[in-house]
Amino acid sequence: MAATTVYQKPSEFIRSACGGQIPPTRMLTLTAVDQSRIKRLLGHEYRPSKVRYWMSGRRMVIILEEVGKTQPITTGYVVSGGKIEQVRLLIYRETIGAEVRRTSFTNQFKGGTLGSNGKLSSRINNIAGATLSTRALTEMGRVALYLDQVRPR
Amino acid sequence: MSEERPRKKRPKGGLRRWHRSIGAVFALPLLWLMVSGLLLQHQDTLGLDQKMVKSASLLKLYDQIPDADPVTTSVGRFMVAGWGGMLFVDDRILEESGTLVGAVARPGELVIATTGELFVYDAQGEYLDRLGEESLPAVPVERIGLDESHRVHLQTSAGHHVLGRDFLNFETAPGEGAVAWNTVEVGREEKASLQETLVENAGFTWSRVITDLHSGSLLGKVGRFLVDLTGIAVIVLTLLGIRLLFRRNSQKTK
Numbered sequence: 001m002a003a004t005t006v007y008q009k010p011s012e013f014i015r016s017a018c019g020g021q022i023p024p025t026r027m028l029t030l031t032a033v034d035q036s037r038i039k040r041l042l043g044h045e046y047r048p049s050k051v052r053y054w055m056s057g058r059r060m061v062i063i064l065e066e067v068g069k070t071q072p073i074t075t076g077y078v079v080s081g082g083k084i085e086q087v088r089l090l091i092y093r094e095t096i097g098a099e100v101r102r103t104s105f106t107n108q109f110k111g112g113t114l115g116s117n118g119k120l121s122s123r124i125n126n127i128a129g130a131t132l133s134t135r136a137l138t139e140m141g142r143v144a145l146y147l148d149q150v151r152p153r
Numbered sequence: 154m155s156e157e158r159p160r161k162k163r164p165k166g167g168l169r170r171w172h173r174s175i176g177a178v179f180a181l182p183l184l185w186l187m188v189s190g191l192l193l194q195h196q197d198t199l200g201l202d203q204k205m206v207k208s209a210s211l212l213k214l215y216d217q218i219p220d221a222d223p224v225t226t227s228v229g230r231f232m233v234a235g236w237g238g239m240l241f242v243d244d245r246i247l248e249e250s251g252t253l254v255g256a257v258a259r260p261g262e263l264v265i266a267t268t269g270e271l272f273v274y275d276a277q278g279e280y281l282d283r284l285g286e287e288s289l290p291a292v293p294v295e296r297i298g299l300d301e302s303h304r305v306h307l308q309t310s311a312g313h314h315v316l317g318r319d320f321l322n323f324e325t326a327p328g329e330g331a332v333a334w335n336t337v338e339v340g341r342e343e344k345a346s347l348q349e350t351l352v353e354n355a356g357f358t359w360s361r362v363i364t365d366l367h368s369g370s371l372l373g374k375v376g377r378f379l380v381d382l383t384g385i386a387v388i389v390l391t392l393l394g395i396r397l398l399f400r401r402n403s404q405k406t407k
Contacts, residue, residue: 010287025288025321047248050273050282052321063287074285 005092007101010063013076013090018056025052028151041118041142042066051147059085060148066136068094073136077144084112084122084141097130100137109137114145168400172393179386182379189367193360202360209352211362214371217355223347225340229258231278233265234340236347240265242278244350249283255297255335257305264305268293271307273320282320290314290323298334306332 014022028051030038038046054061059080065072071093078086087109089101099105105127112122120141126134196202212218219237226233234241235253242263251267258264262281263274269292271284286292291311298306305316306326313326326332340347362371369376 010285014287022287027282027319027321047280048282049280052282052284052288063285065283 003093003095005098006090007092008076008088008090010074010076010090013063013088014054014061017059017061017076017078017086018054023054023056025054026151027052028147034146034150037118037146038143041146042139046143053147053151060144060151062144062147063090064140064143066140068097068133068136070094073100073133073140075137075140077141079144079148082113082145082148084109084145086110087137087141089137092133094133097127097133099127099130100133105134106137109141112141112145114142114149118142120145168393168397172390172397175386175390175393179383179390182383183387186367186380186383189363192363193367196360196363201363202358204359206355206357206359206362207352209348212352212355212357215357217357218348218351223340223344224253224337225343226253226256226335226337228256228263228335231256231258231263232343233263234343234347235267235337239351240267240272241347241350242274244346245278246350246354247272247280249280253337254294255337257297257299257335259299259303259305264297266294266297266307271297271320284320288320296334296336298332300330300332306334308334 008016011022030046030049030051035046035049051062059078062077062079063074064077065074067073073089073094074091076086076088076090077084087106089098089106092098092101105125108122108124109120110122112120115121120138124134124138124141192199192201206212209218213220219239221237223234223236223241225235232241232243233253233256235251238250238252240247240249240251240253242265247265249265249267249270249272251270254266254268256263256265261276263276263278265272265274269286271289271294272280273282273284275281289309290307291309294307294309296308298308300306300315304318305320307314307316307323314323315326316323365371367380369378369380372379
């Protein structure tokens, strides 16, 4: 089994994005329409029917998981005003491809929005040897933006 | 006048003996390489890339079946098991993983606790929600229990907490009260059926096994060394064979 590397605990990520404390957890129950939209964004079924998120002012903090090659990659996203503000790789379990943790890579997501065609407005350059991890983070970015659109206001 | 120098006497049939001995020793490994090579060459025709391995002992070699015993617990109508980091509900392998601590069944929900996460499923066993470290009082989770009002209790390094109805928050439990803590037990009886489930779902093709047999990696370092040695033996046998052929030809000419 591949070794698990924790770059930042999800709780620490939420704290750092929410001014030092974890705000009350909120939950979004996904409808059949949401599941179908997310399926299109991910390219496969999204298993959880409930998604947890945290609010700090207008900023939504969300922790998502998506399989890279065989193992789930845990990533934290901060979305504000329909744009990605921050992306951070939190837990990596694959054997290769952890280069996606680099800020030079994650900074590409900054300011990205979700187009009507379901694509990210910002161009995400692939990292050689980390294609599947790049794809997983990009797909999760799209889902984070979609969830920000459909969360209760 | 030049005197003819006496030629060194070579042991009669030395090369031939070497050729024979090396050939005899490496006949079986060579046969193994040739047969596995032929099988790989025709794996599409033979359907080896489609046929799944159903042998538990072979799958154990690939660490697909753990050596240790599984742990199990019965909650409601579910049998929850943990084995080598994998989680099972009845005879179904879950996509979620972790070291099983326990499980509780609330009306319409099954909650499985691992040391690092809690997973929530509906009454049909469909995945609903995941509570990671960020949603728990602390990790590792030590035990999970249920009180009379179907509230989930957790024991962690941070103490005894009770989770809110939707698992969105938690608070320190007022006291031990009437909490039914769930315990996991070594499931020797369930081991066979769990192993069967793993064999059924392994997804290992014969193509991979034959490839690993051909490269020797199925037997680890020893296997790879043996394949290397067989390769060297083939080179030596070829060189010896050519040498013997030339020697016979020169003897014929004389």
